[in-house]
Amino acid sequence: PRGFVQLVGAGPGAADLLTLRALRALGEADVIVHDRLVSEEVLDLARRDARRIFVGKKRALHCVPQEGINTLLVELAREGLRVVRLKGGDPFIFGRGGEEAQALAEAGIPFEVVPGVTAALGCAAQAGIPLTHRDAARMLTFVTGHTREGRLDLDFAALARPGQTLAIYMGLTTLPQLRDGLAREGFDPGTPAALIERGGSPRQRELRGTLTEIVARAPGWAGDGPVLLLLGEAVAHGALPARAEAAFA
């Protein structure tokens, strides 16, 4: 049989935020190639006898470099296997899914991409924070807080413009640099913000305040999970969801 690869978005963490298409892919896979951002709860939905290969990436501990992952996917497919490359969130948002797709296409391996709920959407839904708002934010910008030689490498002039919500996939340590970079471009540090840990998972936590307050309080608040910062006037238009557990029962 001919092998193939599905690049599958696992969503933000909770197993029931997987799409039906992703669930089917997991149920049919011979091998699952996954990284650290994929939760155990999601992995448990895979076919029982599917082989699991962990390739991923803890900061400062790149288990397998991207080129190695590309090669691995090609080789597994050439063995005739149904391969699921399972990625946190959506494969095409900060997940290097594009590079994997190109490598597969170049090698002549059939593949498809199954989109997923990206982390910011999972965070926002659970926290009741709209990402766009008629009056407050008609633009939504996703960016990663990656650093280059220890410095946060972002287009602060673009990010500081009004009328948008920023969703920043980042680490905690660069928060002060983010505040300073934005402030240099005239961004109001009193802008509403929410820092969200383990977003979209059952263990989501939120820290709310102005950007100034968040930067000050984050070090004492944060655990060891990935965080996401939502920033902009729309954050103040949130409404805390209240699951009426009695009603659901």
Next chain:
Amino acid sequence: PRGFVQLVGAGPGAADLLTLRALRALGEADVIVHDRLVSEEVLDLARRDARRIFVGKKRALHCVPQEGINTLLVELAREGLRVVRLKGGDPFIFGRGGEEAQALAEAGIPFEVVPGVTAALGCAAQAGIPLTHRDAARMLTFVTGHTREGRLDLDFAALARPGQTLAIYMGLTTLPQLRDGLAREGFDPGTPAALIERGGSPRQRELRGTLTEIVARAPGWAGDGPVLLLLGEAVAHGALPARAEAAFA
């Protein structure tokens, strides 16, 4: 019993891009309040005897104004019903879900928000176009091509900045205005672009080229479905998925 409301993202169109959580909500709802962007295929997953209320919005034919929808949701919940407010894509991206959540919170109605795969992610996955790319786009911006008094009302200076992918939820008629507005801010009209119709649904179609080419060819190409424009250097890093039908069989 106490009523409650779930604001549910229906995803981009294909029924199997619904999340498991959304599917469960549909299966338990007494009443579904939906708009035009939700496909029949998705509605068919609802409980058979659930009442369906269509509230939505065709351009130039606002069946029910937003305030009316807010009131409707509150009233249905007060009747003790399980209400699903079903929205195309994700409830918190250009869907006015924030306004509905606030209205529910103010009325003391329990609610939750179920995120969905927003249209741009569905389009990109199916077209094999990465939304971010290490070399080409480290920022991703979502914007709607809404008009104010016939003029496209966008922050062109922000959108024209390099290093980002733009995902523009828009109508066809304003494409020339978009090109001109971006060009005035120094944006290269030779930038790779893809216009996607009925994105994320089984009937997705794509028109690829530079922004200049797309604007010229779109009028003769487009059908009557909603379109989305992906614009930026990352678009050129795509790789067309090829579902090996034989392998899948």
